Amino acid sequence: MSLRRFDDDHVPDEETPFLPDQEVPPDSKPSRTPLPIVQISILLTAWLAESIISNSISPYLNQLVRELPDVGGDARKVGYYTGIIVSLRYAAEAATSFQWNRLSDHVGRKPVLLSCLVGTTLSILLFGLSRSFWALALSRCLHGAVMGHIGVVKSMTAELTDETNAARGFSMPPVAWSLGYVIGPLIGGILSRPQDRWPHIFSHPFWADYPYFLPCLVAAAFACLSLVITRLYLEETLNSRPSEELQLARPNSSVPQGDACDSPDLAMTSSESNKPLPLRSVLTKPVVVTTANYAMLALLYSVAGSYIPLVWSTPVEYGGLNLNPASIGLWLSVYGGMGGFFQLVFFSHFVSRFGLRRVFVFSIASCAVIYALFPFENLAVAGGGPNFVVWLLIILQVSSLCIFDMGYGAMNMYVSSAAPNRRSLGTVNGLSHVANSVVSAVGPAAADWLFAFSLTHNILGGKFAYIVLLGVVCGELGLSTQLPKNTWARRREE
Numbered sequence: 211m212s213l214r215r216f217d218d219d220h221v222p223d224e225e226t227p228f229l230p231d232q233e234v235p236p237d238s239k240p241s242r243t244p245l246p247i248v249q250i251s252i253l254l255t256a257w258l259a260e261s262i263i264s265n266s267i268s269p270y271l272n273q274l275v276r277e278l279p280d281v282g283g284d285a286r287k288v289g290y291y292t293g294i295i296v297s298l299r300y301a302a303e304a305a306t307s308f309q310w311n312r313l314s315d316h317v318g319r320k321p322v323l324l325s326c327l328v329g330t331t332l333s334i335l336l337f338g339l340s341r342s343f344w345a346l347a348l349s350r351c352l353h354g355a356v357m358g359h360i361g362v363v364k365s366m367t368a369e370l371t372d373e374t375n376a377a378r379g380f381s382m383p384p385v386a387w388s389l390g391y392v393i394g395p396l397i398g399g400i401l402s403r404p405q406d407r408w409p410h411i412f413s414h415p416f417w418a419d420y421p422y423f424l425p426c427l428v429a430a431a432f433a434c435l436s437l438v439i440t441r442l443y444l445e446e447t448l449n450s451r452p453s454e455e456l457q458l459a460r461p462n463s464s465v466p467q468g469d470a471c472d473s474p475d476l477a478m479t480s481s482e483s484n485k486p487l488p489l490r491s492v493l494t495k496p497v498v499v500t501t502a503n504y505a506m507l508a509l510l511y512s513v514a515g516s517y518i519p520l521v522w523s524t525p526v527e528y529g530g531l532n533l534n535p536a537s538i539g540l541w542l543s544v545y546g547g548m549g550g551f552f553q554l555v556f557f558s559h560f561v562s563r564f565g566l567r568r569v570f571v572f573s574i575a576s577c578a579v580i581y582a583l584f585p586f587e588n589l590a591v592a593g594g595g596p597n598f599v600v601w602l603l604i605i606l607q608v609s610s611l612c613i614f615d616m617g618y619g620a621m622n623m624y625v626s627s628a629a630p631n632r633r634s635l636g637t638v639n640g641l642s643h644v645a646n647s648v649v650s651a652v653g654p655a656a657a658d659w660l661f662a663f664s665l666t667h668n669i670l671g672g673k674f675a676y677i678v679l680l681g682v683v684c685g686e687l688g689l690s691t692q693l694p695k696n697t698w699a700r701r702r703e704e
Contacts, residue, residue: 241374242374242375243371243372243374243375244375245371245375245378245379246370248443249370249444249445249447250367250370250379250382252439252440252443252444253363253366253367253370253383253444254382254383254385254386255386255435255436255439255440256323256327256359256363256436256440257360257363257383257386257387257390258386258387258389258390258432258436259327259330259390259429259432259433259435259436260330260357260359260360260387260390260433261386261387261388261389261390261391261393261394262390262393262394262397262429262432263330263333263334263353263394263429263430263432263433264390264394265390265391265393265394265395265398266334266394266395266397266398266425266426266428266429267337267398267425267426268394268395268398269395269398269399269402270398270399270402270403270422270425271292271295272292273402274346274422275291275292275295275343275346278291278341278342278343278346279342280342280343281343291343293655294347295343295346295347295350296350296651297651297655298347298350298351298354299350299351299353299354300354300647300648300650300651301351301354301647301651302350302351302352302353302354302355303354303355303357303643303647304354304644304647304648304651305355306354306355306356306357306358307357307358307360307361307640307643307644307647308637308640308641308643308644309358309640310322310326310356310357310358310359310361310362310640311358311361311362311365311636311637311639311640311643312636312637312640313358313636314358314361314362314365314448314636315448315633315634315635315636315637318446318448318449319362319365319366319369319446319447319448319636320440320444320445320446322358322359322362323359323362323363323366323440323444324437324440324441325356326356326357326358326359326362327359327433327436327437327440328356328437329352329353329355329356330353330356330357330359330433331430331433331434331437332352333349333350333352333353333356334349334353334426334429334430334433335426335427335430336348336349336352337349337350337353337426338420338422338423338424338425338426338427339420339423339426341419341420354647357643357647358640358643360643361636361639361640361642361643362636362639363383364383364622364625364626364639365447365626365635365636365639366447367379367380367382367383367622367626368622368626368635369447369448369632369635370447373697376623376626376697377557377558377561377562377566377619377623378557378558380557380619380622380623380626381553381554381557381558381619382553382554383619383622384549384550384553384557384615384618384619385550385551385553385554386550387550388546388547388549388550388553388615389546389550391542391543391545391546391549392543392546392547392550394429395542395543396543397425397428397429398425398429400425401424401425401428402421402422402424402425403421403422404417404421404424405417405418405421406421412424448632448633487630487631487633487634487637489637491630492629492630492634492637492638492641494628494630496627496628496698497628497629497630497638497641499628499692499693500621500624500625500628500638500642500693500698501625501638501641501642501645502645502689503570503621503624503686503689503690503692503693504621504624504625504642504645504646505645505646505648505649506649506682506685506686506689507574507617507618507621507686508645508646508649508650508653509649509653509682510574510577510614510679510682510683510686511577511614511617511618512649512650512653512654513653513654513657513679514577514580514581514611514614515654516653516654516657516658517581517584517657517661518542518580518607518611519538519542520658520661521584521587521588521661522537522538522541523538526588526591526592527592528665528672529584529585529588529665529672529673530588531587531588531591531600532591541604541608544608545608545611545612548608548609548612549611549612549615552612552613552615552616553612553615553616553619556616557569557616557619560572560616561620561623565695565696566620566623566624566693566694566695566696566697567620567690567693567694567695567696568695569616569620570616570617570620570621570624570690570693571687571690572613572616573613573614573615573616573617573620574614574617574683574686574687574690575683575687576610576611576613576614577610577614577683578680578683578684579606579607579610580607580610580611580614581676581679581680581683582676582680583603583606583607583610584676585673585676586603587600587603587604587607590603621642623697624693624697624698625638625639625642626638626639626697627697627698628698657675657679660674660675660678661675663675
């Protein structure tokens with residue numbers, strides 16, 4: 211294959227494909243590569259196990275913390291302690307996820323995935339055996355410290371797919387996460403304190419001393435199952451295909467290795483493209499732009515996930531809906547089921563029909579609907595109108611959250627295509643995961659403080675927080691214009 215000669219009218223940049231495409235008639239489409247369903251399904255077991263473990267503690271976490279000797283039953287302190295536990299988990303995740311994904315570029319994806327699954331299993335078992343605040347905090351720190359497998363699953367999904375089936379491949383992890391969002395809370399809610407629910411079966415003093423160990427044990431069983439299936443049947447993907455020959459065609463150019471990604475006169479041989487790059491060489495424009503958009507997406511999502519139960523449970527006179535925990539849990543389960551169905555059925559079709567950037571922008575715009583509906587829901591409840599109006603607004607809000615989930619599928623495709631070479635894919639996924647962890651640790655706490663500040667000082671009738679968040683959405687819409695219309699590797703001159 212002869213390489214394209216770049217002249218004054220076609221100057222390569224970070225978005226230019228390294229290899230030219232064969233001439234294809236405009237009205238013809240490449241045939242879709244069959245998706246490796248078995249291998250992706252094995253990967254999804256790890257994603258499902260993580261979702262179950264992460265979501266199974268939510269029904270009983272506040273009660274568990276309230277019963278700790280450190281808290282002494284004081285309900286006013288519960289939010290303080292749970293906030294520390296959640297923040298420490300995300301801080302540990304931010305501190306270690308990059309190293310896990312970077313390591314996977316050197317030793318392979320499968321060893322890292324297995325190691326993280328072992329750590330995740332131990333972390334949830336230790337959580338169920340914790341009897342003090344610091345024991346809980348340390349177990350959650352361990353959980354965050356072994357969360358690197360989330361990025362590894364994304365890397366393996368990218369290596370198992372190509373541009374013809376990537377949209378369908380990346381639509382499946384959110385489905386597994388949504389399924390865990392439904393199963394996890396059921397495990398945590400039904401199996402906590404089993405000695406109270408089934409005293410004849412769980413009569414041993416152990417269950418009175420550790421009343422929350424049973425849901426942790428069942429959740430750990432899912433992780434163990436994923437560990438066994440992964441160990442026996444998952445194939446390594448890092449070197450499963452010949453590495454791409456990454457070359458730019460400007461002849462007679464010589465570039466020092468350390469400046470390889472900073473010069474337009476790059477000449478990368480096939481053997482060099484099969485080696486992990488230094489971090490400095492990984493930080494190209496596609497990687498920086500994609501990571502920034504990923505961070506903003508994670509910020510908006512984490513704040514939305516924090517505001518929905520917060521506002522729904524807030525008394526009506528303070529701008530909320532005054533829903534009880536059972537109603538909130540029911541609606542969140544509805545969201546989990548709807549979200550998985552929506553991703554599986556619509557995501558790949560929308561990407562094929564409208565393009566990746568339009569899907570991402572649409573998902574960000576749906577977040578504005580989520581924030582904007584909170585005041586109208588409160589008005590509907592406070593006005594004493596018919597209940598079906600409130601339910602319609604909630605359904606619209608939950609549906610918007612399902613649409614917003616598409617942003618993660620789109621961003622995962624951008625992250626995978628932004629990597630300079632295959633052996634740097636783990637590093638790029640690690641950077642995006644760090645960005646996700648940092649904003650998830652800081653964003654909800656800051657947004658919750660803003661919500662309380664708006665109510666306490668009655669700024670714009672307590673709605674100042676929503677105005678600020680809508681401004682953040684507008685800022686991300688502006689930042690998203692820096693993304694290509696499709697994946698970085700597929701972008702064409704327009």
